[in-house]
Amino acid sequence: MQALSSPNPFLDSVFEVRWQRCRPECVEPAIVEALVEARGEIEKIATQPLEGLSFESTFLALEKATERLGTAWGLVTHWQSVADSPALRQAHNAMLPQVSAFYSSIPLNPELWRRLKAFNESAAAGEVQGIERRLMEETLADFVQAGADLPDEKRARLAALQSELAQVTQKYSENVLDATNAWELIVEDEARLAGLPEHAKEAARQSAAGAGRSTGWRFTLHQPSQEPVMVYAQDESLRRELWEAAVAVGTREPHDNTALVRQILTLRAEKAALLGKPNFAEVVLERRMAQGGARALAFVEDLGARAAAAFAQDTSELEKFKAAQTSEPVAKLAPWDLAFWAEKLRQKKHAFDEEALRPYFALGSVVEGLFELVRRVFGVVVKERAAGAAEVWHPEVRFYDLFDADSGEQLGSFYSDWHPRDAKRGGAWMNYLRTGARSADMRTPHLGLICGNLTPPVGERPALLTHREVETVFHEFGHLLHHLLGEIAVKSLNGVNVAWDFVELPSQIMENWCWEREALDLFARHYETGERIPDALFEAMSAARNFRSATFLMRQVSLAKLDLLLHTDSARYLAASDIETAIRAAIAPHLVPTEPSAPTVLTRFGHIFSDPVGYAAGYYSYQWAAVLDADAFTRFKREGLFNRQTGRAFREAILSRGNAAPPMELYREFMGREPDLQAHLARSGI
Template structure:
């Protein structure tokens, strides 16, 4: 079945030679990455920029008064070629960033910023949208049509469309420079992360790791030309999944030190001057746009509304989180004091002794659970099965459809009635060309206007064992799998008319809500008993272990909440700076220390989840002044989990309600209005406080 193939109007024979300018012949319009070479990208972008500008000129040159039909509809139809090419490229630039792709991204960043400004700051287009917005109450529009006008008007206003020519010129220069800097930050981080991967000469240094983990480390070393050694690559966050298993303290210390050094060494990958310039230019831009700070600018168009609202929540949670972390550290210290050579618990010790305390207090050995979490079974009988039980959808692997890398698997997704829904791509394994962390992105977005169906991809960074050894996941990796698949479901289910509202195009501090809800099904009985089965014996995870997992859900939440809140506060601290403050001479290390002391989260044994120099979410991703979004969304998530439990849990009726009233609307409705439509009331914070052990 070949759904949603789009033919390009006005395509010439020369265009047809570039696969990015010709229609994809693959199902659902998935780009044919096997035909695309790096040299195709920049010419395709140049052509797409030109066509998009022509489409906008056609709108603004219309002599008739502005209407919804002659302004908003063609605006939404415009830029389809550019959208497709950008989605194709940025999928690869994050997941398989070869040197050639990195070079293209550096060249492209200011071009893309300039083009975006050319559209967003177009005075003639803004006037037409203003005209439609001014007579909105007199127009006979659907709810989605009306919201489209409101959003475009709000977004163009906030982008600076109402500024004068001189101000727009400065704004365009700022945006161009910022696009270059954020690309540089990401490139530096990727290169320094690869450079700082920790090499061990003897397997005895990695005592405590299982056969699969040792195999993955040996494979990673071999791929670097280090035959006979073991290489531990670094995840995006400060800690490391292996720190809970490694028995040798010196090995743990080496890994933690490497992780925390990223982007802060005096070398070609030093991100300190990069992030300081980003902070300064963001603050200047905020002032130009009429805001006191970048944080004020960002939150003004989020559900939070103001940075003060964010700060209130973070402060409210920080005090009990720090208190709980202090109590947790005391328990770890008692174990460290009982060692033959006692020592003070440091950051690199926390995960290892936490697992010992967990085993002691809850009789759970997290590392020993890995044989119950084989990756393929987690995918098929866990992640997919939960979606089938809840929403009726099914998945069929399509090995005949190529992805952008040999590791990528493609699945076709069907509704319960057998109708085609879209494609789901999975890119599970880590590699040097992939940025750290885990994420979802759309390659093709659903839109009735464009006649497209969704194609979404999940990226994780799981170590790949050598040979035929199975991939065994940690509990954290299983949680991440369910979380990212929640984003994928949002992208698959959103059913809208206009591309502006497609998939996960919702407010940043709402977008994590559906994905966090999906984590619930990881330990749901009907799901867990199917996927958590021993690799060798097929025995299910024992019931007493499951009970212990539930009983220990708040275990170590003082640490987990503190490290997250510390990063959120650090993000806010940088972006609360006004233009004058940001222009001052700032020492990054001293600034971090002062910010963490301000909120009482300056415990050296509990480092921030991301330090500034490797905080990709805010300095190269889309979460600047918005990393608080996870905990903000978790208020909605925890309240929703209570609703599911009170209403029968994993049922088709509940799934249909969540899909129809929340996931399915995409960004076509105010997100809090959509939440109230689903939940029947505003969210209560108490379930979140209870979940994280922050009551009392």
């Protein structure tokens, strides 16, 4: 089935998206047309004679049946995430139930399932090998996991559940975005800004001017605005004001997510019951590396136990430090004091101020250095298109092409969009817009994107990043490489379409280079003088790397455990009069003790509640993949940070293989063995 050219930008078959033609009124006709086409293709497969079925007329036809719809809907959902507006949101939400219902209906179509099973049981199926065999196995498993063997009544209810989940999780996401954007603080008294880095003050002043104010400094809940206040502002009342606003996101009308959390958990529990599983975690994790909620929870709790002593030491040390500095009795800190006093302690212990690094991390230089690194390690070349050569959704967006360094073949292209806007959702992410494939005689390129909410430029000064923001750039580009370097003939098995506790390996391994002097020297240059990071500053940065690392690890444990408990024992928490109180008590040993106690992220935890599945029952994946990436990076450390042969081995075993084989098989192919937990603990100083 060929993708047809169309004047509608969401259906246009041209490789580069015509963003300037995108309008909210284009959404409905595009998606309706794509839905009609996809339904027709599914109907052809489901009504063909049972005699003479072939791989091409069943599994391969199903693979291609929804491609045009998937691409169109992906463009719509991406556009809404970076350019939200009332009209676009209305257009998106009007089509969301239909799209969700259609996708839910595919594995619940009894005649379609009958033909897939019939071919699988035929003699011809025995001749299907390689990646086509993998597609058959994965498709059959997808259908069973989605309820294909359920009786009619349960199939109908499951389809309705899926549609409802899509709508309520979308509403949860909208509430987080709207609550974040609804809050601002205007400071008129400059004395309240004592301690703030100059760049943060300038950004707040620029924000106020952009909001039409001739005086004052404007602060929002976007991370580049909020974080410097929490870390550096000497005015405790200012820190408290921002902290209280941040933790209130999703708790107040008209953006209250409290009831939605209960509704989402209820729907997920019912879905699990319909599928014959004891809980939602078992539905999600059955085919991931962890294989089940109990194993994932045991992994998380083991990490927590290993970090417990160091975590207690971190807490005690910070409490004693504040007491010594203020001549007060040792006591729990207020939650809005943690980042502030932790930064002062870090400066005292390591003579290291994170802000001292900013001048060396101009975004443009960081990106150029990243591109040079991946050229050396993975043998790929990135070239930016001239401004205006490709249409973009915002003037800040850049467009790039990626080529193989040896053959010159174009592997793919991508957009980057790095700074916050009110119409753009928070966080950082990578996504794909078009997935290519490698066949025997040709390769079609991939199209992807990376987005963030990094520190923006101020006036004539470039965007100067924190080191953590540099890691974010490298992280998201790792995901992008996983997509762009896919060499699989079947699109649905290509790129990042892998188990979610494996998908973070390509992204997280990239962060390791951000700590290596040899790699930093590629890009970490003072934006005014061009000098590299001084030795003393680099040594202080390295010494401070594991400062309060047990606290960071325990925060990850708390988030993963909150997620897993809600999805392995949802009945317990749904029975509670207040889910927040119940879940907080369950994860309390993993939280920094404060006075007053801080609420959990329950009402603003987009990872697990902003999607019908998303990272639900899967947030542990970040730490699971941290074990993989720390261990895998030991090979680069041993064989050379820029060793092209090692990079080629990683590219061939991991980055290019998608879901061509079980993830542990791919990992063993690169490392020659299964992963060792010790590398992760050692890197964390635990």
